Amino acid sequence: QSAKVATNFVPTKEDYQKVYNRIAEVIDDADDYDNGSFGPVVVRLAWHASGTYDKATGTGGSNYATMRFQPESLHGANAGLHVAREVLEKIKQEFSWISYGDLWTLAGVAAVQEMAGPKVPWRPGRIDGFESHVPPDGRLPDASQGAPHIRDIFYRMGFDDQEIVALCGAHALGRCHTDRSGYDGPWTFSPTTFTNDFYKLLFDEKWVWKKWNGPKQLEDKKTKSLMMLPTDYVLTQDKSFKKYAKAYADDVDLFFKDFSAAYSKLLELGVPTQQFVASEAWIMQTVDEQNS
Numbered sequence: 001q002s003a004k005v006a007t008n009f010v011p012t013k014e015d016y017q018k019v020y021n022r023i024a025e026v027i028d029d030a031d032d033y034d035n036g037s038f039g040p041v042v043v044r045l046a047w048h049a050s051g052t053y054d055k056a057t058g059t060g061g062s063n064y065a066t067m068r069f070q071p072e073s074l075h076g077a078n079a080g081l082h083v084a085r086e087v088l089e090k091i092k093q094e095f096s097w098i099s100y101g102d103l104w105t106l107a108g109v110a111a112v113q114e115m116a117g118p119k120v121p122w123r124p125g126r127i128d129g130f131e132s133h134v135p136p137d138g139r140l141p142d143a144s145q146g147a148p149h150i151r152d153i154f155y156r157m158g159f160d161d162q163e164i165v166a167l168c169g170a171h172a173l174g175r176c177h178t179d180r181s182g183y184d185g186p187w188t189f190s191p192t193t194f195t196n197d198f199y200k201l202l203f204d205e206k207w208v209w210k211k212w213n214g215p216k217q218l219e220d221k222k223t224k225s226l227m228m229l230p231t232d233y234v235l236t237q238d239k240s241f242k243k244y245a246k247a248y249a250d251d252v253d254l255f256f257k258d259f260s261a262a263y264s265k266l267l268e269l270g271v272p273t274q275q276f277v278a279s280e281a282w283i284m285q286t287v288d289e290q291n292s
């Protein structure tokens with residue numbers, strides 16, 4: 001009986017909104033974790049699940065949620081993301097009809113929106129794949145590298161310079177962990193609120209190399225409490241990147257608009273268009289909007 005109900009169940013936008021609402025709750029239930037939110041690590045999961053896409057071969061991307069499998073779950077770039085996968089597994093148990101790819105990307109959208117970021121168009125349609133779909137290691141960016149590497153990685157996914165700079169503004173959120181990437185510290189003073197502070201700080205603060213035994217990273221000269229990765233700093237050094245980074249530092253609305261478009265595109269990489277349920281992506285409501 002129940003199996004029959006499950007197979008015939010065709011979820012509507014309202015059903016996905018219920019999942020969104022549960023995600024918003026679970027992200028917030030993090031008293032003992034980092035800054036009291038799983039939001040940033042969930043955003044990173046959605047990005048790493050999608051950013052493996054290779055447009056030349058059509059492999060990788062968010063479609064099959066392959067990070068559930070080894071060796072992808074063990075790829076160095078994904079260290080620590082088990083935290084996000086485990087948090088979302090609770091929701092998968094409650095809403096077994098949703099695919100992992102849809103769950104992880106919807107969570108990435110909910111996290112950005114609930115942390116006061118822009119609305120991000122999203123639609124369901126990803127299907128669960130198999131270990132055979134796991135992409136090779138090395139498709140995600142290496143933080144110790146320069147502009148040519150960043151371009152190689154993001155052009156491979158189909159992004160241009162403007163989109164690259166917009167996407168990297170997600171580093172307004174969260175922090176680096178020495179036991180995950182080896183790097184240490186947050187980028188901004190408000191790591192659980194989505195802002196354009198990442199760009200503002202890049203230009204307004206004086207950045208110096210941190211003296212420590214860890215990997216090469218920068219710290220702000222004034223407070224020594226914030227950090228930038230070498231790849232972040234490149235956004236102020238490369239002429240083309242700098243133009244966009246400056247524009248986003250000066251105009252938060254422009255950043256929100258461009259981030260929303262690029263992030264929405266990122267989360268759909270690798271998903272065949274015919275798999276999408278809706279011809280146009282949906283705007284999910286924030287918890288606040290539903291309560292007002």
Ligand code: CCH
Pocket residue numbers: 040041043044047080141142143144150167168170171173174175176177178180181182183229231263
């Ligand atoms: Fe990132 N990121 N990221 N990043 N990232 C790290 C953490 C976060 C790079 C390297 C790192 C994007 C682009 C890049 C987030 C979102 C995005 C860390 C620390 C490294 C290293 C991991 C740790 O130690 O826990 C590099 C290199 C690039 C590009 O060149 C893009 C694009 C996005 C999303 C759109 C978020 C959020 C975090 C914080 C995670 C947390 O756990 O707090």
